[in-house]
Amino acid sequence: MSLRYAVLGLLARRPSTGYELTQTFDRSLRSSWHARHSQIYPELAKLEAAALVEVVGLGARRSKTYAVTAAGRAELRRWLVEVEPDRSQRSESGLRLFLTPLLDPDDRQATYERDLAHVELELAALGEVQAGMQNAPEPEAFAPQVELGIRMNTVLRDWLREQIKASAT
Amino acid sequence: MSLRYAVLGLLARRPSTGYELTQTFDRSLRSSWHARHSQIYPELAKLEAAALVEVVGLGARRSKTYAVTAAGRAELRRWLVEVEPDRSQRSESGLRLFLTPLLDPDDRQATYERDLAHVELELAALGEVQAGMQNAPEPEAFAPQVELGIRMNTVLRDWLREQIKASAT
DNA sequence: AACGCCATGTAAACTGTTACATGATTTC
DNA sequence: GAAATCATGTAACAGTTTACATGGCGTT
Numbered sequence: 465m466s467l468r469y470a471v472l473g474l475l476a477r478r479p480s481t482g483y484e485l486t487q488t489f490d491r492s493l494r495s496s497w498h499a500r501h502s503q504i505y506p507e508l509a510k511l512e513a514a515a516l517v518e519v520v521g522l523g524a525r526r527s528k529t530y531a532v533t534a535a536g537r538a539e540l541r542r543w544l545v546e547v548e549p550d551r552s553q554r555s556e557s558g559l560r561l562f563l564t565p566l567l568d569p570d571d572r573q574a575t576y577e578r579d580l581a582h583v584e585l586e587l588a589a590l591g592e593v594q595a596g597m598q599n600a601p602e603p604e605a606f607a608p609q610v611e612l613g614i615r616m617n618t619v620l621r622d623w624l625r626e627q628i629k630a631s632a633t
Numbered sequence: 634m635s636l637r638y639a640v641l642g643l644l645a646r647r648p649s650t651g652y653e654l655t656q657t658f659d660r661s662l663r664s665s666w667h668a669r670h671s672q673i674y675p676e677l678a679k680l681e682a683a684a685l686v687e688v689v690g691l692g693a694r695r696s697k698t699y700a701v702t703a704a705g706r707a708e709l710r711r712w713l714v715e716v717e718p719d720r721s722q723r724s725e726s727g728l729r730l731f732l733t734p735l736l737d738p739d740d741r742q743a744t745y746e747r748d749l750a751h752v753e754l755e756l757a758a759l760g761e762v763q764a765g766m767q768n769a770p771e772p773e774a775f776a777p778q779v780e781l782g783i784r785m786n787t788v789l790r791d792w793l794r795e796q797i798k799a800s801a802t
Numbered sequence: 803a804a805c806g807c808c809a810t811g812t813a814a815a816c817t818g819t820t821a822c823a824t825g826a827t828t829t830c
Numbered sequence: 831g832a833a834a835t836c837a838t839g840t841a842a843c844a845g846t847t848t849a850c851a852t853g854g855c856g857t858t
Contacts, residue, residue, distance in 0.1 A: 466725045467845080473732035483809050496727025503846065505811060525809050525854045544729060545740045551751065554723035556635045558665025560713060561781070563642040565774040571714045582720065605734040608796060612730070615788045623781045630777075636817080652837050672818060674839060694826045694837050 466550075470497050471507050472516060472532060472540045479520055479531035482508055495613060511536070573631045580624040583617050590614045635719075639666050640676050641685060641701060641709045648689055648700035651677055664782060680705070742800045749793040756786050 474480065474488050485508075486501040499507075508530055511517040516536035521529040532540070557579070564572055590613050597607060643649065643657050654677075655670040668676075677699055680686040685705035690698040701709070726748070733741055759782050766776060 465845090466728060469732075470728055473728070473735065476732075476735050481809075482811095486809095493728070493731065495722055496724045496731060498721045498723065498846095500847065501810075502812080502848080505809095509811095523809095527809055527854095540732070541736065541740065544732060544736060545744055549729055549747075549751075550725045552667045553664060553726070554667065555665045556719045557722070559635060559639055559642070559662070560718055562662065562665060562775075562778055563638075563645075563709070563713060565778065566642065566645050567710065567713060571710065575714060578718075582718075606731075608792070608799075609731055609734065612789070612792045615792065616785060619784045619788050620781070623777070623784065627777060634817095650837075651839095655837095667818090669819065670838075671820080671840080674837095678839095692837095693828095696826095696837055 466497065467499055467503060467507055468511065469540060469543050470499065471504065471511060472536055475517055475530055475532045476537060476540055479529050481523065481527045481529050483527065569631050573628055576624050576628050576631070580621065580628065583621045583624065587614065587617050587621065590617065635666065636668055636672060636676055637680065638709060638712050639668065640673065640680060641705055644686055644699055644701045645706060645709055648698050650692065650696045650698050652696065738800050742797055745793050745797050745800070749790065749797065752786050752790045752793065756783065756790065759783050759786065 470489070470493065471485060474485055474493070480488070482501065482505050485504050486499075489497065489499045489504070508517065512519065512530070515533060516539055517530045518533050519528045520531040523529060560575070561579070564575055567575065590610060594607070594610050594614070597610070639658070639662065640654060643654055643662070649657070651670065651674050654673050655668075658666065658668045658673070677686065681688065681699070684702060685708055686699045687702050688697045689700040692698060729744070730748070733744055736744065759779060763776070763779050763783070766779070
């Protein structure tokens with residue numbers, strides 16, 4: 465059921481085509497939700513049928529720009545404030561981290577180093593998002609969310625460094 | 634494909650019945666992976682057919698205790714060390730946090746406070762896990778993983794407090 | 803006119819949840 | 831002996847991924 469609200473929420477940020485949503489899922493939302501175009505296009509059709517979004521423009525290559533309707537905005541708000549959140553998560557990386565103590569020291573250190581390299585790339589990418597946000601086209605209130613991402617990744621980076629140092633002994 | 638390795642990994646920690654695995658998924662693994670018994674029992678049957686686990690004991694109420702085989706351990710190691718991790722995540726809470734700036738200040742503050750209450754419960758639960766780990770029955774190398782969970786939740790708690798304070802102005 | 807990217811859509815296979823179903827053992 | 835919990839399984843449905851399919855537009 466979350467996909468519906470993910471799409472609704474992204475469209476509430478700015479009207480977009482299905483193609484643009486697909487890219488936003490890959491870029492901004494990859495750390496919490498993911499969806500392929502094969503899921504997005506049918507969902508847009510369903511949302512349109514429910515009058516929660518509408519086509520506000522046709523562009524090149526028969527692209528359709530969607531925007532949320534008033535009803536869509538109300539439904540998004542209702543979900544965000546009134547529906548009890550599902551707190552369960554699904555993270556293969558989390559599972560791997562949980563199981564890493566089962567490995568012998570060499571393998572363990574190798575996987576921690578692989579993870580560390582990835583976290584550092586992630587932090588660099590988030591730093592760029594943060595730097596590029598001053599000259600954003602629209603007033604962006606999402607700076608704190610980026611900041612949270614940076615803090616989370618920093619904690620993970622430091623923890624990985626500690627584990628690597630500890631297993632080097 | 635991760636479910637297979639989640640089950641294999643939990644059995645590598647200690648031999649268990651399907652019922653016990655279900656509980657472990659709910660308790661220790663709820664922050665990164667989740668599975669219901671309806672998924673676990675068929676997976677155990679498949680793992681047994683692939684000779685990665687075996688039944689090592691029959692208990693009361695026709696319960697079966699499974700343990701990983703040597704082949705299972707090798708396969709788990711191969712996955713952890715050699716298979717490129719899928720870094721994508723699935724977290725409804727993350728999605729909600731990402732969309733919260735769309736709400737007006739009152740609603741936003743209310744959702745942050747709901748989240749804060751939940752994070753504080755989570756931290757309390759993790760504190761208990763940490764405290765109860767000294768007198769664990771088996772040598773546990775999972776203390777750092779618990780520590781990481783605590784640090785992550787602490788960062789989130791502090792961030793939520795900041796947002797609440799900021800929106801109170 | 804060939805290549806690459808933009809853009810949308812559908813079908814089949816796989817994964818995960820909810821609901822149905824049954825029986826054993828312990829506790830009161 | 832009734833109720834609660836332990837314990838395992840299957841079936842129907844919902845959600846997700848992978849693969850298939852098609853065509854438009856811009857560049858070289």
